[in-house]
Amino acid sequence: MPNEAFAAMNAERDEQGLATFANPRNATAGTLKQLDPKIVAQRPLAFLAHGLGAYEGPELPSEHDFHALLDSLGIPRNQPVFTVSTLEGLLESVAKINHDRHDLGYGTDGAVVKVLDRREREQLGYTSRAPRWAAAYKFLPEQKETRLHSVTVQVGRTGVLTPVAELDPVLVSGTTVSRATLHNEEEIQRKDIRLGDTVIIEKAGEIIPAVVKVVLEKRAADSKPFSLFDHVGGQCPSCHGPISKEEGFVAWRCTNFECPAQAVSKIKQFASRKALDIEGVGETVAEALVSRGLCRTPLDLFALTEATLGSLNLGSDEEPRRFGEKNAAKVIEALQQARSKPLARWLYAMGIRQVGESAAKELSRLHATLGELAQSPILTEILKDTRADAKKKNELLVPYAITGDVGPAVAESILAFFQSEAGRHVLERLGALDIDPASANYLPKAAEVDLSAMPLAGKRAAGTQSRTV
Template sequence: MDDLFDQPAPETRILELRTELERHNRLYYLDAAPEISDAEYDKLFRELEALEAKHPEFDDENSPTRRVGGAPLESFQQVRHLVPMLSIDDVFELKPTDEPQEGFVAEAELIDFYKRLQKNLGREHVAVTVEPKIDGVAVSLVYRDGKLAYAATRGDGTTGDDITNNVRTIRAVPLTLAGSFPSLLEVRGEIFMPNEAFAAMNAERDEAGLPTFVNPRNATAGTLKQLDPKMVANRPLAFLAHGLGAYDGPELATEQEFHALLDATGIPRNHPIKTAETLENLLDAVRRIDTERHDLGYGTDGAVVKVLSRAEREKLGYTSRAPRWAAAYKFLPEQKETLLKDITVQVGRTGVLTPVAELEPVFVSGTTVSRATLHNEEEIQRKDIRLGDTVIVEKAGEIIPAVVRVITEKRSPGSKPFSLLDHIGGKCPSCGGPVAKEEGFVAWRCSNFECPAQARSKIKQFSSRKALDIEGVGETVADALVNRGLCRTPLDLFALEAEQLANLNLGTDEEPRRFGEKNATKVIEALERAKEKPLDRWLYAMGIRQVGESASKELARLHPDLVAVASSPILQKVADISRWESERKIVSPKNKELPPADDEDKQARQKQHDELKARIDEGARELAPYRLSPDAGTVVAESVTSFFASEAGKHVIEKMEELAIHPASGNYAPKPAEADLSSLPLTGKTFVITGTLSMDRDEMKSYLESKGAKVSGSVSAKTDYVLAGEGGGSKRDKAEKLGVKVIGEEDLAALLG
């Protein structure tokens, strides 16, 4: 009985547990010095969960139990930043050319930045901090009276998405601050995925048949856009702070005092931080950051330089987009020397044969590299790459390994230039079928449309999120389906039965691994949903050469359904005009390479030339009402008409008819002047997106396309609007030069009424 009286009241115990769990979180994630085992932590966590369930009157949104995620949201709310969340201007490490340049300095742009600081502050020595530039997603965390009030994305710098529920699931983010804290503290930082955790997550996703992520930053950005916090809680997100926003507390005179505040309150911060007081110190600190960043375990692509004194920052001030007292110095990719032991040839989804360098393993930009892309045979010949060469490799964009050049001084005397055709014995390395190089193209291709290697990659493309989004069919499942003889083409997926899929062996005969009923059900359900996907998704899914997302959208705008695309008079006319243009150049009497034999020949050729010109002009008049974008230009038109005239294309149409799948366009408006603008108000308008907006760029692109707009990647005289958020300098500048209207999101809202 005495024990019962000794037990603390529920409210007291709940507060004790919350405090203790937060302390253990800080010890684990901030100090890397855990005091208890995972099992002991879980025991405390479960006790708190049980008490909170029994006593909902003591509910607290910042309880550690909220880290498992709450109920899904319908949409993100917008939140206005207390202090504008500006970006930082980039300065770049310059790359030397092959020819020696007198006075070349790789850090020239960084030196210019420091000299501007010296000039504007009127003295030679300016103290600055230098820290790694984390390749993550920028966020703002606002704490009021020591508790996390909300978290928001950068958005347009003024307004962002409220992602508080998602951020609460990140264990590195303290929900309540330790020690003494100011009444208001807004910290800016980066959310990211550590490299090892990202690799492990991708391996798990691939094993489960889910699509893998391209890189940690894309995975992080996609995760934070999820409306279901429980899904976010299952992703390995981390956080590091690096900047101060709104603040109400004792004066922080320097960046070092801000760092001390972060440490005292338990907020994890960026590291290492170097301090430099001269230009020489700065250059040395940046070089040390470049070396040390590869041991950090997460993606970095530069060094951020900030003036140390906050008073001096105020004096230097801001431009409209960025502070004058900070710069992000972007590093060139790290390069290493290694041996090219062999070249293997992979077969892609369109049959393209891609040579890959097999290397002596070398540590580059934080990981061991043993393979690198060689792009194509022409690139190999241009760089004169040969088997056995000593080569320089780098990670393009710090992600994809590539061979940069050969160290010819170390070449063996008997080495021979590389021939892809000889290397593969004239046959496809996957199926042994014939290979060919089309006129005007540099790539060799396997021409067997039932090639197993193409089947694997085509099934993966067909099932991808941007295509038909068939959850559960990733690379591992695609390999198994082809290897077990269940699929020769992507459309064979629709003939699969649940039992076949459930018993699919993803392992080896010696060590079988069953796909399982649950996964099989997911795939069958996703295949049923895929039948109703719009035409543009189906066109993208087919993997037709040159037909990406933008071209698929444009083709769907021009045609009501798939059969119409396959027999399109519009595309045939585009292809015809291209052919007539080529013929006109050849028959022209002014053709210097093939001049007329005599006056009679000259007159006959002039007549042919004029007839072709008349055909071209008439064709252009016929096509004018369609306002074709470059996405449905000559290359796409020729590729699409060739595909549907081929055996593979005919098979697709026949098989789709058998399966009773008839994809219809979701944005059909072939003649903009006749379009119903009530449902598609932006029909006929071409947009270019630049800068940071309130939603992810892919989301904004989809939104504009849903309103009938065409979204292009580059600004031209044919662009109607540039939708600009914070940043985006080069596209904004080009638009102004061309007289293209630059609008913001408020202008877009007005445009849509």
């Protein structure tokens, strides 16, 4: 895919709210995997011939004859081609290609050296993996020195915070580079990259700018190691919600249920079957609701009307595809039912870190309502007592007989969320929507329950027998 066509296509996709491609190579690979030829036809792919497959016709004794055939048929081919007969000549040609290749208009990462004469090729033959008459010469990526003046942090669709180096612009491998992904905090610490550092950059695979290393001799005496948490002030740059990093993971994440950067994935989880079971709201609908500006957070679903939802365009502007009144009515009905779904489902729907299905059930056994959970003295107690067997030894916790699903990590995650501005906002909005999720399995002091009062007390259980024949 030519560079210019790639840039134009990406700009257009960006305008339409579609995901952009990282580079021409990814765009090409993604296009070739498409099953719909109509989509492939819209992408600006180009073709250059470089080898001969099945062929019937006059003999082509040399590579030159093959090139002449391509030219006479109007089939574009790789240019330039140099013909040489000495090793010095070959090295010179490779160096010239390396020097000029950034003006080609498409990405390249090497040159191919081939024997001209086809009969000589036959004599040379093949190894088990490749021909002996051709070899690829890969260029070393061009490296440049520049200054990293700041780090911005992007929030991905699933809440992952990705640090990006902001660089003084510098020409590398044919394009001006002013940003490079730093992947995650661990990567930054491994390379000990700091704000204000002079760094060496290159384009990995000739395409994606990367920081290779720091020029330590040029580091300022007062520079400090980089901390992503401190850098963003402990908040998501997109929504100012709390961020957290789980043990064993390298990425910091925004944990806010209402983070606009994560709207699509949060709506999907919110509506999923194990959560609030809003059938009809999956990836496509969530994507359309967000890109059309109808939803920024899952709670915005409750403001939708049947008419808006019915005329929601799931297709493109050129080829619209309406969601339809029938589907819309079903979704509105499911949303109505979601209002009174039990606390455990709501907790799972919010996608709070560490709170999976079973932790959500246990939390709803321990708390009667969401409001109670948000200020839970039980969770506060779990956090306070850090002994490994705290739940068995802490007198205050013993009566609750809390299972392993709820431990310090869950307690911390829940309390941090509801004590944050983002969490308080969720509670406020639920209040305004008149939604107050209540527990359907509330039985907090399990250890103190008088078992003799249970309906099956005193009855003997009928055992079943199993027998193998």
